[in-house]
Amino acid sequence: xxxxxxxxxxxxxxxxxEVILRCVPISNHLYFYWYRQILGQxxxxxxxxxNNEISEKSEIFDDQFSVERPDGSNFTLKIRSTKLEDSAxxxxxxxxxxxxxxxxFGQGTRLTVV
Amino acid sequence: AQSVAQPEDQVNxxxxxxxxxxxxxxxxxxxxxxxxxQYPNRGLQFLLKYITGDNLVxxxxxxxxxxxxxxTSFHLKKPSALVSDSALYFCAVRDAPTGNQFYFxxxxxxxxxx
Numbered sequence: 001x002x003x004x005x006x007x008x009x010x011x012x013x014x015x016x017x018e019v020i021l022r023c024v025p026i027s028n029h030l031y032f033y034w035y036r037q038i039l040g041q042x043x044x045x046x047x048x049x050x051n052n053e054i055s056e057k058s059e060i061f062d063d064q065f066s067v068e069r070p071d072g073s074n075f076t077l078k079i080r081s082t083k084l085e086d087s088a089x090x091x092x093x094x095x096x097x098x099x100x101x102x103x104x105f106g107q108g109t110r111l112t113v114v
Numbered sequence: 115a116q117s118v119a120q121p122e123d124q125v126n127x128x129x130x131x132x133x134x135x136x137x138x139x140x141x142x143x144x145x146x147x148x149x150x151x152q153y154p155n156r157g158l159q160f161l162l163k164y165i166t167g168d169n170l171v172x173x174x175x176x177x178x179x180x181x182x183x184x185x186t187s188f189h190l191k192k193p194s195a196l197v198s199d200s201a202l203y204f205c206a207v208r209d210a211p212t213g214n215q216f217y218f219x220x221x222x223x224x225x226x227x228x
Contacts, residue, residue, distance in 0.1 A: 004157075031214060033215065033216070035218075041220075042218060042219070042220040042221060043158070043204060043218040043221070044218075045215050045216070045217070045218075048214040048215045050214060055214045056214050056215050091157055091158065093158075093216075102148055102160045102163050103148075103160075103216055104160065105150075105157040105158040105159070105160075106157055107156060107157045108156075108157050
């Protein structure tokens with residue numbers, strides 16, 4: 001069964017450093033998402049990406065964040081100048097080309113900013 | 115604005131008893147509704163969805179959910195709970211046909227007591 005894969009599974013970084021979280025969505029999907037979940041809290045939407053551009057983003061997704069689909073398979077989330085409060089589990093998801101399809105989530109990357 | 119509410123942070127049920135995890139939604143148009151389950155240190159796993167048609171939808175692992183338009187609810191149910199059903203459950207909504215992102219509830223922690 002196709003799945004969304006994320007790397008790394010765990011990333012530890014020092015405050016102020018840049019991190020790149022990587023995702024390989026399901027190959028025939030057209031919508032891509034990043035969500036985050038701070039420990040014990042709700043799943044928060046960051047950004048959606050469609051047709052090689054951001055289609056929606058939340059207030060969380062400020063200038064510190066960027067996304068890219070560099071090669072048609074990978075979908076990356078870059079966080080510049082990380083802060084302690086960026087520590088969370090980051091989930092990548094993808095869904096098909098119809099609005100009635102569910103999103104498939106990766107296993108997540110646990111980001112710890114120290 | 116689109117939103118989902120899960121009024122119960124925690125639900126406890128005895129093994130073998132029926133379980134219900136509640137969800138209500140608010141969307142501007144017709145909703146696409148989803149349930150996901152999250153096991154510890156794992157990603158979100160799709161359980162079932164309501165798009166149109168029969169109000170009772172069946173999904174994975176014996177779960178089902180009932181769409182009630184008048185009450186704007188989409189409660190998750192299972193006739194007989196298993197200890198292995200213990201997990202975090204998230205309800206999500208996608209605003210059809212224009213919305214891209216999935217809006218998640220705050221999650222309900224289900225504990226099935228042996």
